[in-house]
Amino acid sequence: xxxxxxxxxxxxxxxxxxxxxxxxxxxxxxxxxxxxxxxxxxxxxxxxxxxxxxxxxxxxxxxxxxxxxxxxxxxxxxxxxxxxxxxxxxxxxxxxxxxxxxxxxxxxxxxxxxxxxxxxxxxxxxxxxxxxxxxxxxxxxxxxxxxxxxxxxxxxxxxxxxxxxxxxxxxxxxxxxxxxxxxxxxxxxxxxxxxxxxxxxxxxxxxxxxxxxxxxxxxxxxxxxxxxxxxxxxxxxxxxxxxxxxxxxxxxxxxxxxxxxxxxxxxxxxxxxxxxxxxxxxxxxxxxxxxxxxxxxxxxxxxxxxxxxxxxxxxxxxxxxxxxxxxxxxxxxxxxxxxxxxxxxxxxxxxxxxxxxxxxxxxxxxxxxxxxxxxxxxxxxxxxxxxxxxxxxxxxxxxxxx
Amino acid sequence: xxxxxxxxxxxxxxxxxxxxxxxxxxxxxxxxxxxxxxxxxxxxxxxxxxxxxxxxxxxxxxxxxxxxxxxxxxxxxxxxxxxxxxxxxxxxxxxxxxxxxxxxxxxxxxxxxxxxxxxxxxxxxxxxxxxxxxxxxxxxxxxxxxxxxxxxxxxxxxxxxxxxxxxxxxxxxxxxxxxxxxxxxxxxxxxxxxxxxxxxxxxxxxxxxxxxxxxxxxxxxxxxxxxxxxxxxxxxxxxxxxxxxxxxxxxxxxxxxxxxxxxxxxxxxxxxxxxxxxxxxxxxxxxxxxxxxxxxxxxxxxxxxxxxxxxxxxxxxxxxxxxxxxxxxxxxxxxxxxxxxxxxxxxxxxxxxxxxxxxxxxxxxxxxxxxxxxxxxxxxxxxxxxxxxxxxxxxxxxxxxx
Numbered sequence: 187x188x189x190x191x192x193x194x195x196x197x198x199x200x201x202x203x204x205x206x207x208x209x210x211x212x213x214x215x216x217x218x219x220x221x222x223x224x225x226x227x228x229x230x231x232x233x234x235x236x237x238x239x240x241x242x243x244x245x246x247x248x249x250x251x252x253x254x255x256x257x258x259x260x261x262x263x264x265x266x267x268x269x270x271x272x273x274x275x276x277x278x279x280x281x282x283x284x285x286x287x288x289x290x291x292x293x294x295x296x297x298x299x300x301x302x303x304x305x306x307x308x309x310x311x312x313x314x315x316x317x318x319x320x321x322x323x324x325x326x327x328x329x330x331x332x333x334x335x336x337x338x339x340x341x342x343x344x345x346x347x348x349x350x351x352x353x354x355x356x357x358x359x360x361x362x363x364x365x366x367x368x369x370x371x372x373x374x375x376x377x378x379x380x381x382x383x384x385x386x387x388x389x390x391x392x393x394x395x396x397x398x399x400x401x402x403x404x405x406x407x408x409x410x411x412x413x414x415x416x417x418x419x420x421x422x423x424x425x426x427x428x429x430x431x432x433x434x435x436x437x438x439x440x441x442x443x444x445x446x447x448x449x450x451x452x453x454x455x456x457x458x459x460x461x462x463x464x465x466x467x468x469x470x471x472x473x474x475x476x477x478x479x480x481x482x483x484x485x486x487x488x489x490x491x492x493x494x495x496x497x498x499x500x501x502x503x504x505x506x507x508x509x510x511x512x513x514x515x516x517x518x519x520x521x522x523x524x525x526x527x528x529x530x531x532x533x534x535x536x537x538x539x540x541x542x543x544x545x546x547x548x549x550x551x552x553x554x555x556x557x558x559x560x561x562x563x564x565x566x567x568x569x570x571x572x573x574x575x576x577x578x579x580x581x582x583x584x585x586x587x588x
Numbered sequence: 589x590x591x592x593x594x595x596x597x598x599x600x601x602x603x604x605x606x607x608x609x610x611x612x613x614x615x616x617x618x619x620x621x622x623x624x625x626x627x628x629x630x631x632x633x634x635x636x637x638x639x640x641x642x643x644x645x646x647x648x649x650x651x652x653x654x655x656x657x658x659x660x661x662x663x664x665x666x667x668x669x670x671x672x673x674x675x676x677x678x679x680x681x682x683x684x685x686x687x688x689x690x691x692x693x694x695x696x697x698x699x700x701x702x703x704x705x706x707x708x709x710x711x712x713x714x715x716x717x718x719x720x721x722x723x724x725x726x727x728x729x730x731x732x733x734x735x736x737x738x739x740x741x742x743x744x745x746x747x748x749x750x751x752x753x754x755x756x757x758x759x760x761x762x763x764x765x766x767x768x769x770x771x772x773x774x775x776x777x778x779x780x781x782x783x784x785x786x787x788x789x790x791x792x793x794x795x796x797x798x799x800x801x802x803x804x805x806x807x808x809x810x811x812x813x814x815x816x817x818x819x820x821x822x823x824x825x826x827x828x829x830x831x832x833x834x835x836x837x838x839x840x841x842x843x844x845x846x847x848x849x850x851x852x853x854x855x856x857x858x859x860x861x862x863x864x865x866x867x868x869x870x871x872x873x874x875x876x877x878x879x880x881x882x883x884x885x886x887x888x889x890x891x892x893x894x895x896x897x898x899x900x901x902x903x904x905x906x907x908x909x910x911x912x913x914x915x916x917x918x919x920x921x922x923x924x925x926x927x928x929x930x931x932x933x934x935x936x937x938x939x940x941x942x943x944x945x946x947x948x949x950x951x952x953x954x955x956x957x958x959x960x961x962x963x964x965x966x967x968x969x970x971x972x973x974x975x976x977x978x979x980x981x982x983x984x985x986x987x988x989x990x
Contacts, residue, residue: 187608189625190601196592203589223591340947349947399825413913415817422915423801426948429912434905434943438840447943503836510831511815511913513824541836541849545742545751546828 198577200225204233205263206575208243209288210390213262234261240582241267241329242287263288267328268585270570271320272563273313273335273365274380277353277407277471280309282316283560284324285567287574289391291560293320304354306361310368317369321588329585334376334570335365336383336562338406343425346377352444353407373586376569380404381521382428383565384555385412386419388518390568392556399514401505402555403430404562405523407471408444409452413512431456435503454500457522463493473559476522480529498530502537509542509550520555527554600979602627606635607665608977610645611690612792615664636663642984643669643731644689665690669730670987672972673722674965675715675737675767676782679755679809679873682711684718685962686726687969689976691793693962695722706756708763712770719771723990731987736778736972737767738785738964740808745827748779754846755809775988778971782806783923784830785967786957787814788821790920792970794958801916803907804957805832806964807925809873810846811854815914833858837905856902859924865895875961878924882931900932904939911944911952922957929956 191199200223207219220230237243238261245259265286274281276299284293295316299309313335321330339351346362366375385394385402394400400414411430413420420427431452432445440449441459453459457476461468464479482490505517519527527534531552538547555561574581593601602625609621622632639645647661667688676683678701686695697718701711715737723732741753748764768777787796787804796802802816813832815822822829833854834847842851843861855861859878863870866881884892907919921929929936933954940949957963976983 187605187625189605189627189631190598191592199592203591206589223589225591229591340945342947350945411913415822416820418818420817420914422948423917423951424915424947426945427913427915429915429945429948432912432943432945433909434837435839437837437905437943445945450943503839507835507909508913510834511813511829511910512822513826513829513831515825541834541839541852543742543752543828543831543834543847545744545826546824546831549825 198580200229201233201237201578202575204230204261205237205242205287205578208261208263209571209575212288213248213260215258215260217258219261237261237578240579242578242582265290266292266325268331268574268582269324269328270331270567271317271333271369272566272570273316273333274562274566275309275313275335275337275354277338280312280316281563282313282320283563283567284320285563287571289564289567293323294563295319304356306356306359306364310361310365313365314368314370317371324588327587329582330371330373330588331574331581331585332373332375332570333365333369333371334378334383334566335361336378336380336566337361338380338408338410340426340429341377341379343421346375348377349426371586371588373584374573378566378569379410379412379428380406380562381410381430382412382419383569384410384520384557384561385414385428385518385565386568387557387561387565388520388555389414389417389419391564392561393518393553394516397516399512399516401430401508401512401514401517403501403505403517403519403523405457405476405519405521405526407457409456409523410521413514415512430504430508433504433507435500435507451500451504455497455504455526459500460493460497460526463496464490473522473525476525480525483529494526494530495533497526498533499537501526501530502534503541505534505552506538506541506547509538509546513546515549516551516553518553518555520557520561524554524558527552600982602631602635603639603980604977606632606663607639607644607689607980610663610665611973611977614690615650615662617660617662619660621663639663639980642981644980644984667692668694668727670733670976670984671726671730672733672969673719673735673771674968674972675718675735676964676968677711677715677737677739677756679740682714682718683965684715684722685965685969686722687965689973691966691969695725696965697721706758708758708761708766712763712767715767716770716772719773726990729989731984732773732775732990733976733983733987734775734777734972735767735771735773736780736785736968737763738780738782738968739763740782740810740812742828742831743779743781745823748777750779751828773988773990775986776975780968780971781812781814781830782808782964783812783832784814784821785971786812786922786959786963787816787830787920787967788970789959789963789967790922790957791816791821793966794963795920795955796918799918801914801918803832803910803914803916803919805903805907805919805921805925807859807878807921807923807928809859811858811925812923815916817914832906832910835906835909837902837909853902853906857899857906857928861902862895862899862928865898866892875924875927878927882927885931896928896932897935899928900935901939903928903932904936905943907936907954908940908943908949911940911948915948917951918953918955920955920957922959922963926956926960929954
């Protein structure tokens with residue numbers, strides 16, 4: 187329990203808050219900013235001037251107001267001047283993006299990852315290659331603020347060590363530090379769990395915008411999760427919160443899970459379970475394979491229908507549990523669970539109605555992710571931008587023209 | 589996203605923070621307060637003077653320092669001058685307390701509640717009778733700040749309406765307003781869920797002190813829960829978060845639950861399940877009945893042992909799920925689950941080791957509640973004190989000498 191902030195801390199907070207408004211909300215007038223922040227216009231003018239002088243925002247005429255008369259200037263983020271690097275280490279694919287202030291994709295690269303190139307050495311080499319290419323094509327004088335990477339595993343918050351990422355055989359890898367060394371940018375590199383970052387992205391820019399209590403389920407090779415509680419991403423005590431896929435839903439005779447237990451949500455409702463139940467090649471994972479099952483069910487294929495029915499049952503039980511425990515406003519199905527949800531929504535809803543308490547579910551909304559395959563990269567970029575939105579000028583001073 | 593606070597808001601925050609330190613931590617010197625709040629001594633002196641002038645704290649010599657030399661003055665809360673009323677609506681019992689600043693019990697009353705006196709009219713009548721008795725015995729000139737009541741049910745945060753309290757047959761009862769009218773104190777009356785308030789109490793003054801991420805399981809006639817995330821009690825979207833007892837742990841062939849579903853944690857591991865499995869009278873609920881099973885198991889009674897083994901299995905699965913989802917530092921077993929835990933800890937731990945991810949459980953501590961039957965009342969008092977700790981002088985000005 188600390189004392190209230192100093193004048194300097196308040197100024198920093200206000201600069202960060204204003205920048206966050208235009209970073210997330212896009213161009214807006216000073217009048218709107220004054221209204222949203224509860225500050226008077228002259229204070230807003232001062233804050234905008236400071237951020238503009240630093241090259242973080244620009245005031246300009248709006249593109250098209252659709253109204254007669256002289257339009258007000260709007261404040262917009264300098265998206266092509268100030269950027270971060272975002273990386274996504276998938277199970278069979280590496281993706282990277284250069285993302286400007288305001289969340290604009292300025293560049294994007296990807297490459298399949300072969301099973302013999304999954305060690306951290308090979309991964310950091312590929313990612314730093316992407317980084318060099320993307321930096322080389324950036325306009326001269328633009329500023330890089332930092333980088334962040336998503337992994338399908340458990341990341342210790344304190345130091346970014348990947349404690350366990352079973353699908354790529356990582357255990358206690360100091361990936362954040364390795365990547366920082368390889369990138370050699372002299373900038374901070376953060377690491378986060380892919381589903382937590384997906385949750386952050388959908389919360390800020392996708393299906394969960396404006397919602398303060400959100401559960402995000404991310405289907406990939408497994409089932410990951412991210413929880414937004416009171417507008418903040420839940421880390422838990424050490425950073426491992428949100429491992430929804432390892433909630434036990436079927437403790438008696440459940441299917442074996444990669445974690446060593448049985449009956450986990452991931453084992454009962456993950457891609458492998460769906461493809462096996464649909465009598466399809468379980469090694470042909472990914473969005474296309476899942477979509478094929480949903481399309482077959484739509485065409486009347488009874489095996490595919492039964493598979494989606496079963497998986498929907500388990501997902502519904504898992505979501506009902508989360509609704510009882512957390513009373514969220516919105517549950518978002520992202521990654522390949524987007525497709526699964528579209529094929530089994532009725533079953534999921536029926537189970538939720540059966541197992542979630544009436545009061546806890548009366549305001550509940552089920553949504554599919556809106557950011558598709560970019561959700562994780564967008565979340566990683568937000569992680570990399572977060573220092574900037576806490577203290578803009580100090581972070582900018584540490585930025586690098588590469 | 590609001591702008592930073594004004595000077596006046598900072599002053600209010602600092603007064604509240606200082607008061608919170610002595611309210612929770614007990615008497616401490618100005619030097620310790622300066623250290624903990626990160627403020628200089630002259631600012632602390634000013635804050636203490638304001639609070640002392642308002643009659644909220646007093647500076648005095650410490651009781652016994654155990655050291656030679658002249659001791660420093662300590663700042664202590666005026667526990668017998670400023671108080672709140674706390675009520676606990678149990679299933680078969682009504683309890684009330686007058687609790688002074690600093691969490692000191694100044695008075696406590698209780699009465700069994702017969703099944704035909706469970707309607708809100710009868711309950712508010714009994715509680716307001718308690719209130720009158722307790723106020724009448726308070727010293728002249730002492731100030732009441734407000735009241736709060738705990739119920740075993742789902743409470744809507746926005747207006748304190750009890751949406752559902754099945755064990756006492758309440759549905760959509762405007763209990764907070766009814767109680768306020770009956771008390772007729774001209775003071776705010778808050779209502780909260782009993783397990784959430786138990787969680788708050790154990791977090792602030794019991795087994796979870798200093799822990800920012802806590803799960804509290806409360807055994808009573810059912811199983812309730814309260815979650816502390818990042819140091820704050822989780823409400824969820826509408827105030828119904830923490831319904832841990834209705835997590836489905838046994839979806840296939842599970843026991844019927846009072847909520848209408850099957851296989852809920854409460855149905856598998858609640859008092860009734862334990863007493864039935866131990867072949868005892870399931871209507872003889874409560875701490876004594878549970879303790880009798882644990883003692884029988886200690887003496888070697890194999891039926892009691894098997895019952896505790898089964899219940900421990902389900903509790904362990906439930907806790908493992910919460911550990912995977914939330915990555916808490918501490919799990920506290922309160923109410924009658926304290927006794928259950930003492931009799932089945934090995935089974936609970938074994939299931940957690942089986943189903944919770946290794947990284948998520950490596951820092952985990954399992955604890956029994958330290959506040960016993962008073963946990964809920966203490967939590968209710970903290971709810972009633974909360975406005976005071978946000979803005980002491982304004983709240984004091986609204987207090988009443990009754």
